Amino acid sequence: QQQVKQSPQSLIVQKGGISIINCAYENTAFDYFPWYQQFPGKGPALLIAIRPDVSEKKEGRFTISFNKSAKQFSLHIMDSQPGDSATYFCAALSSTSGGSNYKLTFGKGTLLTVNP
Amino acid sequence: EPEVTQTPSHQVTQMGQEVILRCVPISNHLYFYWYRQILGQKVEFLVSFYNNEISEKSEIFDDQFSVERPDGSNFTLKIRSTKLEDSAMYFCASRRLAGRTGELFFGEGSRLTVL
Known part of the structure; x- marks a missing residue:
């Protein structure tokens, strides 16, 4: 129930195309949904995030779509660029058992390659 | 820009040896975390730490693991017998805000290789 399922595992897109990565969850205790971008040899870095009371959030070329009833959310990268090539992780935030803290549960990641 | 720093960047050790991984979180952050990522796999939660105590730990974080904040700046992960x-x-990772929207900042990681 703590899992966040992410697909696809890898994605190849041509420059200028749209990259779409999907995630699904079951635990209704999750209440905040960030996406992280990770370049080789680096730690994950926050890209964009959404609250469950919002159906869409857009920041530049990056958009999160959120479907609360289906427990699904997705990342769309418009006009994909070679510099976007990285691993993308969806994540979900929940309170820790004692309620004093929060923790992130990550999906398995999607390796995005944008060809020039 | 403030950042989370980790040392060492890579450590090679023999099975059964003790390892200490060190982290310096961002200075005004209050919540601290360790995650691990096995090569090519997802990032997995190990432990969260707040107010000098563990908030939660995962099943991975067994008795061989411990965390400590020995002074006001360092946050360490010890693996007793690798x-x-x-x-x-x-x-x-560390975060400043108590609320759910506080961003989690990650360090660049410490690669541990156990032979």
Whole structure:
């Protein structure tokens, strides 16, 4: 129930195309949904995030779509660029058992390659 | 820009040896975490730490693992007797805000190789 399922595992897109990565969850205790971008040899870095009371959030070329009833959310990268090539992780935030803290549960990641 | 720093960047150790991974979180952050990532796999939660105590730990974080904040700046992860399956990238993270929207900042990781 703590899992966040992410697909696809890898994605190849041509420059200028749209990259779409999907995630699904079951635990209704999750209440905040960030996406992280990770370049080789680096730690994950926050890209964009959404609250469950919002159906869409857009920041530049990056958009999160959120479907609360289906427990699904997705990342769309418009006009994909070679510099976007990285691993993308969806994540979900929940309170820790004692309620004093929060923790992130990550999906398995999607390796995005944008060809020039 | 403030950042989470981790040392060492790579450590190679023999099975059964003790390892200490060090982290310096961002200075005004209050919540600290360790995550690990086995090569090519997802980032897994190990432990969260707040107010000088563990908030939550995962099933991975067994008795061989411990965390400590020995002074006002360092946050350490100790693996008492390493196993081959402990080989992974270990990420330290910190956040400032108590609320759910506070961003989690990750360090660049410490790669642990157990032989």
